[in-house]
Amino acid sequence: MTVFSEVLEQLYEKVLLGAALENDSHDYIFYLDPAFSDQDRSTATSSERPNTCGVLSTHQPLPVSVATTAVAPACLESNSQVPSAREIMLLQLTVIQVMITKTLSIETEFLAKEKYKDIITILLESAEVDSKLLRMFQNSDKLLSHMAAKCLALLLCFQLREKITLSNSWITFCQKNLSEYSESDNVVYCLWTLTAVIKEIFKDTCLQKTEILKQFLAPFDTIFEVSYNSLFSEHFENVHDTSKLINSLMCFLELLELLIASRIYMKLHFTCQRILFLKPSCVLDIITWPIQAFVKRKFIIFIKKCILYKVGEDLFQATMPALMPGDHHLDMDMLALANAVLQAVNLGLLKTLSVHGKPSFFGGDEVQPGCEHISGPDHVILRAVSLLIVKSLEIRFQNCTSANEIKVDLQRFMSELLTFLKPHLPPSLQLHNTCEWLSRVFIEQDDDMLEAAKASMGIYLKLTRECEATEKLTQEKEMWNHHTHENGYNPHCIFLFFLKNIGFDSTVLLDFLISSETCFLEYFVRYLKLLQKDWNNFFTICKYFDATESKCGINICNFVPSLIQDRSANQTTPHRLTALDSHINASSWVSWASEPLNQVMMSKKTHTIGAHGLSSFHASQSLVDYDSSDDSEVESTDQCLANSKQTSLQQETVKKIQDTAGTSRDEKELILEPQSGSLVPEESNTPFSIDCEVIPHDNVSDVGIFYRVVKCLEELQGAIYRLQKKNLFPYNPAALLKLLKHIEAIYNKSMNPL
Structure with a gap:
């Protein structure tokens, strides 16, 4: 076992540096295949290593001690103890991840990259390493399961880049676990892996990014819709382990954000990318569940980012692609989402939404002894809800031509919003001018404040144009002024x-x-x-x-x-x-x-x-x-x-x-x-x-x-x-x-x- 770990450490060091490997690619499979038992590993003696591993040249003796290794993973930093099977497996997964990362990097030398590609391809074909990683998801060791998910995500990225057909075992695994909600950890790991792959595709610098994503989403288009319906139709009160349901919701929400981001910034029109717009009430209903405040906050912020066309913006960073021009279908989707938001407000969403949350503290969420407990509203939710309603009104009004209809809707929903906000302003801060609500609510968030101001101006300009078109603006100037301020x-x-x-x-x-x-x-x-x-x-x-x-x-x-x-x-x-x-x-x-x-x-x-x-x-x-x-x-x-x-x-x-x-x-x-x-x-x-x-x-x-x-x-x-x-x-x-x-x-x- 010790000899096996020494060879892996030497291999890890060389791959981390992006160095070329001299031996035949098949010689490395024995040490990277995570399926070998402990007894098989112990048979790898030092006499075998020069002819099988080839981490160093076959003409050089391998050092026995690992103390001289320049870089050693944390999982093998035990002093003189014999590494366990768990540590060996973690090191194997780490080496595979680093090797794939170097393969996908443009900075790796050509010869080294070709050798790494060959090794990974053999692992996929002969060792069927992806199937073995899927079985690790059921391991009770959370670290091992997480590392297996990370390794599998990179393997899938490698297959997509090299145009290798995705294995049936992976597709079957996803279809089985996403078809209906279960409290198994497999659902979370499956969603996490899918999310990780899409993130890597977004970060990829290759020109075929859209084609790669299309290839990846095609087998899962239908199953995502099934999973969406299954997960969001769960009754929170009937779930035995609410923590697992919350984990599944958070993972699916992140995946949903990536799907919508690809819908906005790429020329793809899969059903799974439109599922939120086709059935927005499923997500909006989560806000009314008796669930933790942070979950509601995440969902409200998610919907706000969608309606502002800002989903996924933190993933693209400096390489943010331009919005696809003239996408009428996307505009109609956003209108459907805006109408769903306003419909939820009309049905009493704001009346059921509680914003009295526990204050956040650095390093924890509990008030320390001797510290004063300062209670107050959740300003994050107040800002997000306010902006969401104003932006939804703007989107609806841009597709409305009746000035009277705009006035009626505006008065109804703004009155609802202002009534919702008023109790959360201290008595000493009651507004003398109704228009002041915007600067009060958004004073701590510049970007949201200006988005809200821009949306309000859009409403004003739209209503002005409609009133001018009907020649009523001059006749009702005083009432017009009153309406804008009220x-x-x-x-x-x-x-x-x-x-x-x-x-x-x-x-x-x-x-x-x-x-x-x-x-x-x-x-x-x-x-x-x-x-x-x-x-x-x-x-x-x-x-x-x-x-x-x-x-x-x-x-x-x-x-x-x-x-x-x-x-x-x-x-x-x-x-x-x-x-x-x-x-x-x-x-x-x-x-x-x-x-x-x-x-x-x-x-x-x-x-x-x-x-x-x-x-x-x-x-x-x-x-x-x-x-x-x-x-x-x-x-x-x-x-x-x-x-x-x-x-x-x-x-x-x-x-x-x-x-x-x-x-x-x-x-x-x-x-x-x-x-x-x-x-x-x-x-x-x-x-x-x-x-x-x-x-x-x-x-x-x-x-x-x-x-x-x-x-x-x-x-x-x-x-x-x-x-x-x-x-x-x-x-x-x-x-x-x-x-x-x-x-x-x-x-x-x-x-x-x-």
Whole structure:
């Protein structure tokens, strides 16, 4: 036994280094076949090894001691003890895994790779190692079963890459165990192995990735649907071992995510890839089960990722493929999922969903003695459910042409959502403006916050177009304003609350613009285009904000949002505002909107913005300090670009921006290209500025929210222009600067109506 392990260790060391093996391939099968008994292994004496193993040259004696081995697996790190049969088998599986990994790697030398391929092929054909690994799944030793599953997954990947037909034993095993739910561990290992193979295919760099996946999924297309129906139709109360059911659910959920990801990013249309969209109620029902909170959280987040087209994005990493353009069938699938979500909400899903979970602690889930127990809602579920409902509404409305139907559905579901959220906001934080719900719920999650804001704007734009088409918008202007605020989707309010949460800091906006981690660019472009058309309404809302804060004695500049302070560490604390006890009503908005803009515009001399004052205020809040000097400018931009994970936006974002850009020449310029030179339009060479006098910093708090927004956009345009002038902006900002230039023109016109 000791001699056998010594030879395996030597083989492991050579394969780990990717070294070539000298002997005939058949000589290695004896040591890698996991079916040999302990007695057979003990007969492998040192006299046999030079002629059978060939780990070293047959002309060299093999060392007896393993102490000189450079790398030894943890399973054989016992000092002078004789390794057990379990340790030998674990080492065999490890050597096979490493050999397959080296075979699939492009860095392995050709001769070594060919030898490894030959050995693995012989193992599959003569030793039938895949069948033996399947039998290990039933082993009571969990580590051994897990290693067997990992080894089998790599063997399947090898067979797919080398175009070797998958063994009937493997296909039969899957069909038998997935056809109906059982509390056997075989189901979990089968699902885990399938998932591992698809993950390896996703990570593969070969060009035939789609064909390989097609070959792998073909035998299991029908059985996946059967397993889906069987597993999700189980009654949780009737299961004897709930832990095994939960393990099966988690494994199948991961597999389902990969199948949907392949549906979105690859030209494949198997039934198993569409099973969630064909029968979404099965997954949604899990949320109502009396099951652990973490399971419900996983399923809610999974559905949210599906409806945002974000399933599997962490698997592709930098090689994320572009969405397949013009997939009408996928759009219909997403519409079916959105309708199923809204149907579940209509049937009372939110009323049965509990979000009062135990707080999480680093290193465990129990409160240590002497520590204060802080209870509170599960903010992860609150955010996921909120975004899921808003995005589902947007998808439904994009396929609806009736303005009245949209209004009815919007009022019903948003009322349901706001009623669900209200108890989870502390009494001191009741909303004075219904639109504030979005910034409150998503303050700790930038990407979800911007997705929700973008979806809300999509709803607003869709309803606006439908109302304009029926020529009812002018006649019902007051009721229209009331409807947008009552249901919490007014885009101007949402944008103002967003700016308040970041302290009107233009460098935070710049950070969002140069990062590809959120959809801020698409959202910001849409909003600027809306702002051009809806400037008077924006100004009216700014006045309402100022009046409300003045009435309640609140000053927005007194807040130091934790979002800014902790952003670099990715640790945020909810930014809380003082209680405002009055809700928006129709009469208040009507009274504000009744005055024309030029009659209520404040005098520039009475309300001036102190540029130096605001700059000093922002300097203490900024993620990156953008000074006016060239030296600090270069340093800060380098730092900002270093934090960006990539220098160009994905094709998906470009396509969406193009879709929202319309057909005009100016809007077509929103196509983003790698920066290669100065592409700023001539009229954008100078950032707009507010004609104002310098005032002391102490008086900055007296400036209204309208002027803070304009000042923030001014600083943002200046920063973009300086970066672009030095070719440091990660993409062509010409269209973005043009939009800001248009805002400047509207501002100047409103300040100088004559």
